[in-house]
Amino acid sequence: MATKQYQYNGLIPPITPYDLQKKNYCIKSIVLYFLSRLGAMFKWNGLPSTIPKRELELFLMTNGHVCFAKAEDDKLYVFTGGFGGEPNAYYMPTRYLVANPYVKTKNEFNVSNIDENADAVVMPNDSMYQGLLPLLEKYATLMTENELSMWIRTITSRAEFLILAENQKGKDAVEQFIKNMFDGKLSSILNKVSLQDGIKTQPYANASGNAITQLIEMQQYLKASLYNELGINANYNMKRESINSGEAVLNDDALRPLIDDMLECRKKWCEKVNAMFGTEISVEFDSVWEENQKEIDQALEDDKQGTPQEETKEVTEDVEKTE
Known part of the structure; x- marks a missing residue:
């Protein structure tokens, strides 16, 4: 006889996607975690x-x-x-x-x-x-804005090109093609439809890769700066090759006041x-x-x-x- 399985959902609150567009909620969460x-x-x-x-x-x-x-x-x-x-x-x-x-x-x-x-x-x-709220709120606000920028860049980096359609029939064909692609199905758009309905593609020029790298470095800098304010040495040296021990402890004196x-x-x-x-x-x-x-x-x-x-x-x- 099979053992009945139970799910103790009461131990864990409902898990929902983190909404980065709710800035006040994000700022409050960062502040509370730092207070913890x-x-x-x-x-x-x-x-x-x-x-x-x-x-x-x-x-x-x-x-x-x-x-x-x-x-x-x-x-x-x-x-x-x-x-x-x-x-x-x-x-x-x-x-x-x-x-x-x-x-x-x-x-x-x-x-x-x-x-x-x-x-x-x-x-x-x-x-x-x-108190510490003004300091925490300042950095939490900056980190929230930076995280939102990273999220937007992450979303827009998915679009390598734009598909343009001149009428509804062409738009429907393009949307069906994209849906099949998401579902893992091979599909195509008839060349006749493409010619008649003016379906075109053009590259979506963006510098998301470089921008995301800069945003990650900014997030690292903001977190390290806050930790340093609170007496914890978190190095934010942006050199990408190596740092010597003198550079690694460069901000030790600033941690204590x-x-x-x-x-x-x-x-x-x-x-x-x-x-x-x-x-x-x-x-x-x-x-x-x-x-x-x-x-x-x-x-x-x-x-x-x-x-x-x-x-x-x-x-x-x-x-x-x-x-």
Whole structure:
């Protein structure tokens, strides 16, 4: 007796073609996937059970800042909101306005750095309280436009020639010929029909091959630039033969400023949170960012001790040659 087979379609959502013409959807998808990757940037220790790491990082990266404060249940939470109140001597806000439908808490917190009555701490994602959305949206928009151009070029590259017909009868004959060709059937157009109905062909002049190569290089450049902004070394050298090790690490110094600033902001305001609420929260790099930090620290230590560096040697990259 045959075993009955089941399809568990509930495990996988319906799969549909990716519509590159829906730009807003494409941009949102790219941003969300990058936010998923960036969730592994920092390792948090000592967070209370009321503050999940995912939500903390998501709020910081998308909102630019979060507010650590206690609710009416005397538990510590992080809230997103807006700034208000009278500015201090350096024109920084002294109040943080919150509206949370779930947690019972007051709507306004004192976040002044110099007021002894402050009852909350605002932690910024970066020194400018901006978050990563503007950066991600910028590159996601450029990548979406470039992908759409690649898609259009891919479609138009199928047309090696145009078939012209002067009337409906000729058009029908041409369409039947194309249909048979797609169906894998050999077919022909009667010469009499071709002569009478003015069926002609002409080459479809386009430079799709070269254009697609340039678009692929542009996509590689955009992705590498974004990864570099986020502290990951992704080489976008366009040389098609080889690059030496000096060129391979040329942009190492440019990788650190933003993510170092993000880490410093988190560490600095962790100290303030710990001092106000008696917690022991700490943060450090995680995943590939941690490995990069170790490599940099080791290089600095070797430099201090005068350890000789390896001579620059030729490094050949397998790059597809395109004419």
